[in-house]
Amino acid sequence: MNNKESKQKNYKKVSCPHCKSKEVVKRGCRETGRGTIQRYFCNDCGYRFIQDPFARMRNSPQKITCALDLFCRGLSTRGVQEHFKAFFPHNSDHSTILRWIRKFSLKIADYTDNLKINTGSYIEVDEMEFHRRKSHKRKLGIDKNWLINSIDVKNRFLISSSYFKYRSQKNIKKILSNVKNKSGEQIKIVTTDGYTAYEKAVKQTWGYDNHTKKYKINHNVVTQRKGEGFNIWVERLNGSIRQRTTGFRGLHGSVESAYAIMKSLEIFYNFINKHGALNGKSPSELAIPSLQFQTANRWLELIKLSNQSI
Secondary structure (H helix, E strand, O other): OOHHHHHHHHOOOOOOOOOOOOOEEEEEEEEEOOEEEEEEEEOOOOOEEEOOOOOOOOOOHHHHHHHHHHHHOOOOHHHHHHHHHHHOOOOOOHHHHHHHHHHHHHHHHHHHOOOOOOOOOEEEEEEEEEEEEOOOOHHHOEEEEEEEEEEEOOOOOEEEEEEEOOOOHHHHHHHHHHHHHHHOOOOOEEEEOOOOHHHHHHHHHHOEEOOOOEEOOEEEEOOOOOOOOOOHHHHHHHHHHHHHHOOOOHHHHOHHHHHHHHHHHHHHHHHHOOEHHHOOEOHHHHHOOOOOOOOOOHHHHHHHHHHHOO
């Protein structure tokens, strides 16, 4: 093995953000306010870069991740701003805090949405209605949007969740397909309400045996008309999300922004928050046992992991 091959082996986990090549070698270091940062050089396109998700950020990683945590625990962006005013000499505007939430929630989601998980055999799926302003100008009206959630009953892990402009069969199938991709063949029972779009979406996702006239998995439909009650676990999740989002003012006027904010709540629910029903563990500790956090600041570790996965 020559010197070049040895370097390629050592840095195989690092890829060039410009051309995605793995032909990357170390090329000096850079001194920053956060310490010494390793520089890299791509032998294919000549691009020089650093692996630092907080590059060119004027605030520390601890302050930024603190803002994400405070927001998900119930403070508004203006509330986080007031909190920082008491503890940091250089305060941050509420709009800056919102941009942090959008940016880093999407960055973490790019990593967490592709993780394979251990699930039970039973999941519940349901949708929530949200009213979002079409613009920051009230006179332009309100859109009715939907958040579709799928939860693993065994581990309480929110397997797939996304904010959509419409509650369509196509969007429901996106959620179910993501569940299947992340869980493999572990799911045997899917419970939904009586919304008719679920039947075809489940059939297309997991398959339908035309000879036996049965789903390849059990599609359990629960409706209130039959006196069967609600899907308790996904409804409890929906209640927690509704409690947190009650004070949101129009979800900041865009579907993209609403999607990013909902992703922050999904990450908090799965990876950060401790659940009493799980003996004080987060759902990820049961669903992804290989993902071991080394510090109390899980937000920071997730951001670093998402940066390494690029």
